[in-house]
Amino acid sequence: MxxxxxxxxxxxxxAAAVSASASAAQLGEVHAKSAILMTDTGQVLFEHNADAVHPPASVTKLMTMLLTIEAVDSGSASLDDWVTASAHAAEMGGSQIYLKEGERMTLDDMLKSIAVASANDAAVAVAEHLGGSEAHFVSMMNERAKQLGCKRTEFVNPNGLDTDGEQTKTTARDLALISQQLLRHPKILTYTSIWMDSVRNGSFGLANTNKMLKLYDGMVGLKTGYTSTAGYCISAAAQRDGMCLLAVVLGEPDKQSRNQDITAMLNYGFAEYTVVPxxxxxxxxxxxxxxxxxxxxxxxxxxxxxxxxxxxxxxxxxxxxxxxxxxxxxxxxxxxxxxxxxxxxxxxxxxxxxxxADSADKKQVPDIFRELLEYLLMKKSLLTAHFLTSM
The missing domain is CATH 2.60.410.10 (D-Ala-D-Ala carboxypeptidase, C-terminal domain)
Structure with missing residues (x-):
């Protein structure tokens, strides 16, 4: 019944995950070549050329951070592990913490350097530490991307630099999927939300490349990127009123346009939608x-x-x-x-x-017999009481 x-x-x-996407007109002009606004549960609220393939620059490091935090949370690595920089890691250019060959640093400080300062040398050192070699770690990155449903992503290194004519390619949608998975490890926010910190016992300062942390209320990360070929890129996560939104833009012409688009997308999401239990x-x-x-x-x-x-x-x-x-x-x-x-x-x-919410076992024969006996005894007691009161 x-x-x-x-x-x-x-x-x-x-309410349910309603399919609802904003048009570009609702947000004004979007300067990015590719953009997407998604909830941390995967609901798409806005997209603009979200499946177009573009280089992500240092936003590549989202996957490096994901594999790192997954290794830590699974117990196969510890934040207290010592990571030794190879000659190859030490020769990375661009954003870096100037590792020297043979220098040792904890995985905790390496991850902090990647998340905050976008350190290319730290990304390679971590890749070699976790993967055994950079090449094997890149294979791990690509395999994890496929597992997450990324359809048009191909990593060539753990930091997003162009190397030997090769370039990482991905899409705004794929980066949002990777970001969504990264947010399932809350500890990562203790790194991506840092504004300023240091490594090497305080002798080397770190300043977050994501200035939106100070410019947008509720911003908690995740990763910026820039090269001359990729343009200005970011995967940004913000939390307000029980909602967590992810905004990804690729190929922005300048930082101002990147910040404007991210702000407009997040503002749209928080203004138009609400979480209902x-x-x-x-x-x-x-x-x-x-x-x-x-x-x-x-x-x-x-x-x-x-x-x-x-x-x-x-x-x-x-x-x-x-x-x-x-x-x-x-x-x-x-x-x-x-x-x-x-x-x-x-x-x-x-x-x-x-x-x-709970289990209920099936009664055994002794249980049924005992209950029947209790019922009969109660019935007898009631009949006796009735007989005595009617005398």
């Missing part, structure tokens, strides 16, 4: 369990991640909870028992599973 509960139109529920404090039903060691089990959402709606739509959604009234033991925590269906003016927006 199924129970259907339909609430009235309300503005207190979640799935259940918003609603009491979800309990499901009766037949022949179970417990009489009922509570249900919960299988996935709690809030979703995004345009603010103009958030107040006119409907929620329907469809859930079984009873089920038969055994019940395992996580078993699907129903779902929430969210609809708006345009139709269905999302479905989310409702699952058992």
């Amino acid at each position: 199924r129970k259907r509960i339909l609430t009235a139109v309300c503005g207190v529920l979640c 799935i259940a918003d404090g609603e009491t979800l039903p309990e499901v009766a369990v037949e022949l179970g060691t417990r009489g009922s089990v509570p249900v919960k959402l299988a996935e709690e991640t809030p979703l995004l709606l345009k603010k103009t739509e958030a107040g006119s959604i409907r929620r329907e909870i469809v859930c079984v009234q009873r089920t038969r033991a055994p019940v395992q925590a996580g078993d699907k028992l129903g779902e929430i269906i969210v609809t708006g003016s345009g139709g269905e927006l999302a479905r989310r599973a409702l699952v058992a």
Whole structure:
């Protein structure tokens, strides 16, 4: 037997990942050759030539940082590990911390140097440390990109410099996917949000290349880049009011245009959209369990991640909870028992599973016999009491 509960139109529920992209006209002129605005859950809010292939310059280091933090979080590397600079790492040009061949530095300081100062030499040193060689690490970068669904990305080194006529190529969409994955490791923000710091026991200062940290409220990273062929690039993450947005631009003509486009894109996202929780404090039903060691089990959402709606739509959604009234033991925590269906003016927006929050084992024969005996004894006691009071 199924129970259907339909609430009235309300503005207190979640919404689904609605496909909603802004046009360039809504944001004004976009100077970038390629751009995308995405939530940290992957919902695209705006795009402009997002699949066009361009060089990303030092934004390449997003993947270097991702592989590094994944290695740390998996336990295959430690931030306390000592990384030794090779002659090859020490010869990198561009942004650097001027590593010398044989110099040792902790992985923590190397990662900080990459995230804050965009150090090309540190990126190569880390690549050699984690991959055994730069070439093998680059293979790891490309393999990870494919795993993330990047369709038009080809890394040639861990820092984004043009080398021997080769150049890393990617797209704004692919970089957003990499950035989205990087944000799943919150510790990375302790590096990308640093404004100024130092390494070598305070003797060498670091200043963040991402000046948007001071220019945009809520900015937490992630990575800038520039070469004469790539132009000005950035993958920027900002957090406000429970929302996290990612804005990527490639091929900007100058820093001012890059900052203007990023600001306009993020402003659009924060102004037009809102996060609405799935259940918003609603009491979800309990499901009766037949022949179970417990009489009922509570249900919960299988996935709690809030979703995004345009603010103009958030107040006119409907929620329907469809859930079984009873089920038969055994019940395992996580078993699907129903779902929430969210609809708006345009139709269905999302479905989310409702699952058992706890388990309930099946009663065994001794349990049933004991309950039957208790029932009979209670029945006898009631009959005796009734007989005595009627005398």
